[in-house]
Amino acid sequence: MKNGWxxxxxxxxxxxxxxxxxxxxxxxxxxxxxxxxxGSGTKNFEADLISWTGHFTRKGTxxxxxxxxxxxxxxxxxxxxVSKGAPEKDVVFSSIKIDKExxxxxxxxxxxxxxxxxxxLSQSVQIDSTEVDKFERISREISDLINAGVELTSNxxxxxxxxxxxxxxxxxxxxxxxxxxxAVKIVENAGGHLxxxxxxxxxxxxxxxQNSSEEFxxxxxYNTASRRKTxxxxxxxxxxxx
Numbered sequence: 001m002k003n004g005w006x007x008x009x010x011x012x013x014x015x016x017x018x019x020x021x022x023x024x025x026x027x028x029x030x031x032x033x034x035x036x037x038x039g040s041g042t043k044n045f046e047a048d049l050i051s052w053t054g055h056f057t058r059k060g061t062x063x064x065x066x067x068x069x070x071x072x073x074x075x076x077x078x079x080x081x082v083s084k085g086a087p088e089k090d091v092v093f094s095s096i097k098i099d100k101e102x103x104x105x106x107x108x109x110x111x112x113x114x115x116x117x118x119x120x121l122s123q124s125v126q127i128d129s130t131e132v133d134k135f136e137r138i139s140r141e142i143s144d145l146i147n148a149g150v151e152l153t154s155n156x157x158x159x160x161x162x163x164x165x166x167x168x169x170x171x172x173x174x175x176x177x178x179x180x181x182x183a184v185k186i187v188e189n190a191g192g193h194l195x196x197x198x199x200x201x202x203x204x205x206x207x208x209x210q211n212s213s214e215e216f217x218x219x220x221x222y223n224t225a226s227r228r229k230t231x232x233x234x235x236x237x238x239x240x241x242x
Contacts, residue, residue, distance in 0.1 A: 033241045034198065035186055039179025041171035042232045044210055047159030050132045050227075052139045055124040056152040059101070063119050070096065070121045073150045077125055080145050084129055084138045094124040132159070132227065158224040167231060168205060175235035183239050195240030203234035 049113070056073050060066035074093060081091050098121055102114040129135050142154040161167065185195045207215040209226030216232075223229055 005186070014036045034238055035183055035194075035196060035241055036204065036236065037179045037182040037186065038234055038236050039175045039177070039182060040232060040234050040239045041174035041178065042230065043167065043171055043174070044228070044230050045161060045167065047132060047161050048113065049128065049160040050135045050164050051128045051158045051160065052135055052155065053120055053124055053126045053127065054142060054152050054154045056150055057120060057122040058151070059118050061116075061118045063098075066119050066121050067096070073152075074123060074125075076148060076150050077145060077152065082124075083128065084141065085134055086129075086132075086138065090127050090129055092126045094126075094162045101126065104122045109203050112180055115206060120138075136227070156225065159229075160224060161229070168233070171205075171233045174204065175233055178239070179235050179237040183237065187241055189241075193242040195242045197237060197239050199238040201236040204234070206231075206232045 054077075056070070056077060058066050058070040058073065060069065078088070078091055078093075082088050098119060101117045101120050103117045105113050105115045106111060127135060127138075139154060141158050142152060145152050169219065184194055204218065204220035206220060207222045207229050208216075208218045209223050210228040210230050212223075212226070212230075214221065
């Protein structure tokens, strides 16, 4: 009886070993009969939204007087921008920021104390518009306000694209076509036949200035300083090979 159970055990071991070997062979065979390709999609485009910001300040020892001066500057800024063609509803002012400032005063004993020197009031203005040409020009003419006595600092305009979702879909489609064409050529040149898609992995979107040497970021980059941009995306596909 013991010999009988021993024979059955050996037989089961042989069957199990054969099954495991067969599974391992098929798995390895599948792994060795796949091709991985990387496709890319690239598109040049131009921003359709411009965002410009500036801020102006006034300083004085009398808070009310300084506040009135800042209000007068705000009206000069508003009038200037509207006169250049900006819709008044698009000219957005922030709340006024008030800071107390102090000067360091050295005492006769060598110690240092602080003396109130005045209030610094500041306010910012922002315009977002799809009229890129117009507001690009206006941002360059802000110096006229400075010449009029407004202590205004103009920031460099930022450029955005409002149809980014549609652009991404278009680029993913282009990257997919590119990867598929690469896979077909590789397999056909090797004498095989491209099977079904087994895995796809989308890379990050990169938006850089056109004809620039900007480096890509693993998190994805989004250039806002350039009006003319280049978008790039990569896509990795794995196909079975027959």
